[in-house]
Amino acid sequence: MGKIIVMTSGKGGVGKTTSSAAFATGLALRGFKTVVIDFDVGLRNLDLVMGCERRVVFDFVNVINGEAKLNQALIKDKRIENLYILPTSQTRDKDALTKEGVERILNELAQEFDYILCDSPAGIERGALMSLYFADHAIIVTNPEVSSVRDSDRILGVLNSRSRRAEQGLEPVTQQLLLTRYDPDRVERGEMLKVDDVLEILAIPLLGVIPESQAVLRASNVGMPVILDEASNAGQAYTDAVARFLGEDVEHRFMSPQKKGLFSRLLGRSA
């Protein structure tokens, strides 16, 4: 039986889709058969970040409504073996996601895949609730910023009270923090919350810290999950996080300012 993971945050624009694409790719690179599902009905974007936007024919909502078979909607990644994308609809709204429909598709996927990664939309309404309802594990994507931290706490509350596991009194959804867009220079100047501050407030285990990085935009420009940019610090940080998720003990990196030479300091350049 495959494991269901939700990438969630409450707040919008913190890096859920970037992280879903990177994480799904990382799990597939490690040999696990992985599917990543876009739950952001009406605002399809995972396809662009994964670079498969021109291959979308049927979507998640078509499958829920019985208008297409699951196999017809699943897109096999061109670069990586074992990686599949289930895009969402651009034309319907979030009401298209019924609990029964979502459950049926997830059950079907769980027969075939090791990991089912759900990319949640922002907010705490239907789309977000559906993406987390069936989860076994939640990755909470947070930026070191007050509103993001507060919204993450609210989502943790929702996971603990309104997920299937909570409602049925099963083992709770396990939770890990992925702190993204971290800028060690600003942290050092006292302008940004430290990792430890966020951990102290949210009180969940740390999966990884992804630094603020120009590589993320470059990668999304060309439809490549940033984890495939092996030279970038963000890519390496995602690779480490995937290893930790799989139970490996990997030391955290990119959490303190890089020593800059005089030259790059004069130019004011950052990695």
Add this chain to the structure above:
Amino acid sequence: MSIFNFFRPAPRATAVQAKERLQIVMAHERAGRSGPDYLPMLQQELLSVIAKYVDIDQNKVEVKLDRGGDFSTLEVNIELPSRENGKAGAKPGDADDDLPASKALTNGGIKKRG
């Protein structure tokens, strides 16, 4: 850092303020979340009953549930206005009128087995 900044008191790092503000607001929000669902309703109904007799300030009512090992305590704190404003029509200038302007009626003390 320039020599001029050196003599100025260092401003409090904004990140420190962010952390403190978050801790305060989230302590509140978590407390509200962990209470049973009937608490807000209970508070609302208690308020409407009391409001029949006394003018009360909605913000001066606190309903709190403390879960203990053997029993839980439901604590109701209502701050009453000074007598003159009461609806019950106590005549001003009544005897023994040395009560403080506002008196807390505390601890409904309803105890129930947890």
